[in-house]
Amino acid sequence: MHALLEELGSAASAALVQSFGAEGIPASLVFEPSPRADAQCNAAMQLARGLKRPPRDLAVAIVGAVASHPAVAKAEVAGAGFVNVTLRDEWLAAHVDDALALRPVGAGQTVVLDYSSPNVAKPMHIGHIRSTILGEAMKRVMRAVGYTVVADNHLGDWGTQFGKLIVAWHRYLDRAAYERDPVGELLRIYVKYSDEEKAQKLALGAPVKEADDDDAPLPAQAPELLLAARAELVKLQAGDPENVALWKQFVDVSMAEFERTYKRLGVSFDEVLGESFYNDMLAATVDELLEKGIAEHSQGAVVVTFTKERDGEAMPPMLVRKADGGFLYGTSDIAAMRYRMGRWSPSRILIVTDERQQLHFRQLFAVARRLGVPAKLEHVWFGLMRLPEGTFSTRDGNVIALESLLDEAEQRAEAVARSLNADLPDAEVKEVARVVGLGSVKYNDLSKDRTTLVTFTWDKALSLQGNTAPYLQYAYARIRSIQRKVAELGAVPGPVGALEPAERALVLALLKFPLAVEDVARTARPHALCDYLYELAGAFSTFYNELPVKDAEPAVRAARLTLCERVATVLRRGLDLLGIEVVERM
């Protein structure tokens, strides 16, 4: 499909150049599928002004150029100057196999993909799933088009919270509870610490903000707890053996739990380089920024400032070293960027986080420009997930654990699977429930534009009808069922010939697969692939309802078997790119 669209585009361009001169005419005009035509070109209207010709004159020339192409059945001018191309059925039938032909547009290029990045000592909750699922899909899609992808889990394993956690460990730990559920107990003592610290602040008469105010400007007297936490943090950062051992234990027990979740989700990374990994590089990073005049001293701290003239937009300053000599996450992000450039020389770095960090990354990228970083840096941000009653916070405890979500999804899918498949063995029902449940949760996140703010409700997140993973998985399972039945008759796939309308629509949908995959690799919007697969599955469902396969004439049956096989392959492949599995029966 790509090749054809480009051939049409070049032919159209050449014709315009011949008739109207080369001035202002691109080397290839854009042809793309549209709801009104197999391929459509809008260039005539765009070029009309520059060429001082009526758009329809240009459109007529374009029609003349493409009408003789062997793939084209009909080309015509419509409306203000649209060129609508209808492809020959013979050409479509002969190119069914092109559906699987992804072009290696990323070959020879490396991409660093930073996603998931949960915080140590806190269980993953439903807010973490978007980064993980989006990032995993991007990893698979970019690999499919030839990129070398470095999937890096930038773990939140360093910083002020560990001083607090160490204090909480000494004062509040319930050993037995820790043995049973390490991360759960770490969360409990962390929340307890936060409550106690807040109480101390109130007792000191300090104004307490609603959330995340741990290190707001100190009142005249700092709470005793906070002072203790800072002392422990200093010890940790200075390499105190006891605190380092504790910290390492926190990381290890958290990582073990994360690994279980990742395994369940089918997510994997090439690197797990957390913030702590960059700790030793921070001092040198700040020195370099100072030497190059990118950073400056201000009120005892070191900051980078941003002006409209130099950076394209004015932004608040970015702190890279605190007055007490400590570093911040901006510092470690700059160090991480330098490290990634040095180690992998990527052409793109994609960082998948929620929308709250937009300012931070605009600042980071501005620093990168001043440092002369050649890679294309992309903040792949997504809308916050919230509950109907508002945003959730680990500290307030109003979170839904990721594991609970997955459990519930599987249970709901199992109930449906059992009611519809009384005859399936129990083990298979469980497997169907797992694949369908996980698929519906993932697809729910992937199928919306990532900038959408999601309000979580169980029924929406776990819907099994309409534009959902089970719809796609069901289409796949039906094809497999047909194939089993037909195999008993000894029928095999054969060449595709004349096309009924429903078959034609199906072939056209098949051929758009590479377009959808490339679009996702380019724009980091996996929902475009979901939309595509939904369209394909819809075209199949219509075909399935209208046209028999098993009971068709042998030649027709063979052709339809070929179509079924290609649709099944694209569905399975497309879902795999999204990180979603299929089952043979459901």
Add this chain to the structure above:
RNA sequence: GCGCCCGUAGCUCAAUGGAUAGAGCAUCGGACUUCGGAUCCGAGGGUUAGAGGUUCGACCCCUCUCGGGCGCGCCA
């Protein structure tokens, strides 16, 4: 106070400069005595928050207003 993001059918979402704004859910009405009904076909439902502007053409780009979310020097 300054800034960023979002606003599309009752609800959840597509359409990222192209023609008459499309799906699902919900509602209503249909479908082959079934290659599997987690399906298919159809109906109703829209001033794309509002007002200006740019363009041959605007949900999309620009300006302002309204509404919601979020961020803004010593957390990450």
